[in-house]
Amino acid sequence: TKRYSITVLPGDGIGPETISVATDVLKLIGSLEGIEFGFQEMPVGGSALDLTGVPLPGDTLSAAKQSDAVLLGAIGGYKWDNNPKHLKPETGLLQLREGLKVFANLRPATVLPQLVDSSTLRKEVAEGVDIMVVRELTGGIYFGKPRGIGTNENGEEIGFNTEVYASYEIDRIARIGFETAQKRNKKLCSVDKANVLEASMFWRNRVTAIASEYPDVELSHMYVDNAAMQLVRNPKQFDTIVTNNIFGDILSDEASMITGSIGMLPSASLGASGPGLFEPIHGSAPDIAGQDKANPLATILSVAMLLKYGLGEENAAKKIENAVLDTLDKGFRTGDIYSAGNKLVGCKEMGEEVLKSV
Amino acid sequence: TKRYSITVLPGDGIGPETISVATDVLKLIGSLEGIEFGFQEMPVGGSALDLTGVPLPGDTLSAAKQSDAVLLGAIGGYKWDNNPKHLKPETGLLQLREGLKVFANLRPATVLPQLVDSSTLRKEVAEGVDIMVVRELTGGIYFGKPRGIGTNENGEEIGFNTEVYASYEIDRIARIGFETAQKRNKKLCSVDKANVLEASMFWRNRVTAIASEYPDVELSHMYVDNAAMQLVRNPKQFDTIVTNNIFGDILSDEASMITGSIGMLPSASLGASGPGLFEPIHGSAPDIAGQDKANPLATILSVAMLLKYGLGEENAAKKIENAVLDTLDKGFRTGDIYSAGNKLVGCKEMGEEVLKSV
Ligand SMILES: CC(C)[C@H](C(=O)O)[C@@H](O)C(=O)O
Ligand SMILES: CC(C)[C@H](C(=O)O)[C@@H](O)C(=O)O
Numbered sequence: 001t002k003r004y005s006i007t008v009l010p011g012d013g014i015g016p017e018t019i020s021v022a023t024d025v026l027k028l029i030g031s032l033e034g035i036e037f038g039f040q041e042m043p044v045g046g047s048a049l050d051l052t053g054v055p056l057p058g059d060t061l062s063a064a065k066q067s068d069a070v071l072l073g074a075i076g077g078y079k080w081d082n083n084p085k086h087l088k089p090e091t092g093l094l095q096l097r098e099g100l101k102v103f104a105n106l107r108p109a110t111v112l113p114q115l116v117d118s119s120t121l122r123k124e125v126a127e128g129v130d131i132m133v134v135r136e137l138t139g140g141i142y143f144g145k146p147r148g149i150g151t152n153e154n155g156e157e158i159g160f161n162t163e164v165y166a167s168y169e170i171d172r173i174a175r176i177g178f179e180t181a182q183k184r185n186k187k188l189c190s191v192d193k194a195n196v197l198e199a200s201m202f203w204r205n206r207v208t209a210i211a212s213e214y215p216d217v218e219l220s221h222m223y224v225d226n227a228a229m230q231l232v233r234n235p236k237q238f239d240t241i242v243t244n245n246i247f248g249d250i251l252s253d254e255a256s257m258i259t260g261s262i263g264m265l266p267s268a269s270l271g272a273s274g275p276g277l278f279e280p281i282h283g284s285a286p287d288i289a290g291q292d293k294a295n296p297l298a299t300i301l302s303v304a305m306l307l308k309y310g311l312g313e314e315n316a317a318k319k320i321e322n323a324v325l326d327t328l329d330k331g332f333r334t335g336d337i338y339s340a341g342n343k344l345v346g347c348k349e350m351g352e353e354v355l356k357s358v
Numbered sequence: 359t360k361r362y363s364i365t366v367l368p369g370d371g372i373g374p375e376t377i378s379v380a381t382d383v384l385k386l387i388g389s390l391e392g393i394e395f396g397f398q399e400m401p402v403g404g405s406a407l408d409l410t411g412v413p414l415p416g417d418t419l420s421a422a423k424q425s426d427a428v429l430l431g432a433i434g435g436y437k438w439d440n441n442p443k444h445l446k447p448e449t450g451l452l453q454l455r456e457g458l459k460v461f462a463n464l465r466p467a468t469v470l471p472q473l474v475d476s477s478t479l480r481k482e483v484a485e486g487v488d489i490m491v492v493r494e495l496t497g498g499i500y501f502g503k504p505r506g507i508g509t510n511e512n513g514e515e516i517g518f519n520t521e522v523y524a525s526y527e528i529d530r531i532a533r534i535g536f537e538t539a540q541k542r543n544k545k546l547c548s549v550d551k552a553n554v555l556e557a558s559m560f561w562r563n564r565v566t567a568i569a570s571e572y573p574d575v576e577l578s579h580m581y582v583d584n585a586a587m588q589l590v591r592n593p594k595q596f597d598t599i600v601t602n603n604i605f606g607d608i609l610s611d612e613a614s615m616i617t618g619s620i621g622m623l624p625s626a627s628l629g630a631s632g633p634g635l636f637e638p639i640h641g642s643a644p645d646i647a648g649q650d651k652a653n654p655l656a657t658i659l660s661v662a663m664l665l666k667y668g669l670g671e672e673n674a675a676k677k678i679e680n681a682v683l684d685t686l687d688k689g690f691r692t693g694d695i696y697s698a699g700n701k702l703v704g705c706k707e708m709g710e711e712v713l714k715s716v
Contacts, residue, residue: 076553085556085559088553090553090554094554120479120480120483120590120591120592121478121479121480121590122478122479122480125478141521141555142554142555144518147555147556147557148556149556149559149560152522152524154524156524156525156526157524157525157560158522158523158524158525158560159522159523159555159556159557159558159559159560159561160502160520160521160522160523160556160557161520161521161522161555161556161557162518162519162520162521163499163518163519163520163521164510164516164517164518164519165516165517165518166510166512166514166515166516167514167515167516168514193604193607195434195446195448196448196452196500197499197500197505197517197519198443198505198506198507198517198518198519199505199517199518199519200517201443201507201517202507202515202516202517203517224607224608225607225608225610225611226611228586228608228609228611228612228615229611229612229614229615229620230615231612232478232479232590232612232615232616233478233615234478246551247608249551249582249583250582250583250586250605250608251586252583253583253584253586253587254586254587254589254590254612256587257586257587257588257590257591258590262587
């Protein structure tokens, strides 16, 4: 039998609840498919801060590096919001991404027919939306130096960061963008602000150069302000979007909200080699944590991405995706996606229903 | 009689058409209110490039500086899209903003009852939206140094920009934010990415410090990715938003598209003293330029902002706003906001109808 070791990072807020349900699904799939999963649970984020004083303990990172894939719940909470930067839960997540060198973040934003009414967009605008945002994850202004709070030559206090991309960083994320588009509708839209920023002009030059390797993909370029508008005006025009770290942060969240069901959306973060990092795109939702109200489907679908992109187990991934769709077809809904006529369930019960449908 | 000198910058694309209609409205208002306007028309953007070789001729900037207010149409077009940075139409606009020191950009995003059906958002989500985005306009990553395309210490080619804010820059835009909120619903939301960027942590610290001067305004903070989501989920939660240059570029465009009628939205850019710059937020729309199809209402409403914020002529401003509403009530619509049952008109005819309603 195949054997994979999975590092499980429940994190904060609703993370532990959704992770518990999602790992149950993974275990069941394993037993059905003849795959054995070994789980190692480690702390990250606020819970790691409380336990060890740092948001990413060295043990957590080395366990993650040695495993075949990393499954993360969510991080953050009011409690740690005013911590200094090196003691923020978010810093642990950034260190994890950097440590695992997972430069490519895949964020699908899909409107499921069952949930089209959850979108705040008119039905005819929302239905059929199926976008994949490929976000650069380990470079740009998130990691660029110099950065800090200091004093300028006039003695004024300043806060500063550096947006910087080297050619190899753009080339490799561009290739992921083109390859992702190849498996979809062969349309790639690269988003930048090349009418103002040199970093974006360079980005556009490199993406255009790489395009010659993928003659079957239709490449377009769009300014980020226009992209933010077009996602609202007509999201169906997009197939695959590739963009930098900060624009990807903003646009993927906007795209996810356009689907109306952010509790449904998974993500995969991949490197050139080594384990990938899989997590729901929603946050830790401290206001509903521990109340069995969270929607576990984003974490369950993150497990499907883990199987597909992390381990190459496409069959097992497909089974999970189908089980989620079946569960929705049967009318089960957590509060965030509930609408009249359906059955309101909590996090655990939703998990049990998915298990039944696997 | 009062006398004001207005620098008129028609610019590119649909700019000249909408400016011609808008200045007619200004002239009529002047004759009704006993105000005399002197107009000086100057080139900027692509048309200035074609005429003089630079996107902001020195004569244009000095005329603008010496006038009481500057009215701009739109700039840019496919023709100049691949120009090097210093020869881009956009660079002329940035130089104009910098030269006039107009650090505060006010961008209203209002859903008019007459046009609620133009929004792609569901009616109950869109109706009543009334947001003012206060965007910092002469700092941050748009102007920060160092910037460029060069080589790093490993010999790799890089593109880089600097996001930087000094305390005085944040303090003055924060004050405009608070004062704007005071005249509205007294709710100010400051948008940043303080969980990742030092420039944003510093921004948040300064905005929080300035808040003590405005105890009557309720201040909140939001991360930019969340703001991009919340604008889609429930735009009515926002009253006044204050944010930096790049986040303001993205979020104000997103907010404008949420109204569904970006052809309706004006903007004002103000400095500490000296003339303000007034322009529609839409672009130069080269695809419909010269066809008498453009919606002139955003430029006409920019004239209203010019009167109100630039010259302190609130009565005259109000008359223009009312004339625009009357014209909509009568059912006149350009193509971009047309819906069945209304009267489709071109740019000129829309202008004539507004003149009749003044
Ligand atoms: C928590 C935060 C640091 C993170 C980011 O900005 O990348 C989050 O918003 C995300 O998109 O995963
Ligand atoms: C044309 C461009 C330079 C400009 C900007 O980014 O500021 C535009 O998008 C705007 O928002 O006025």
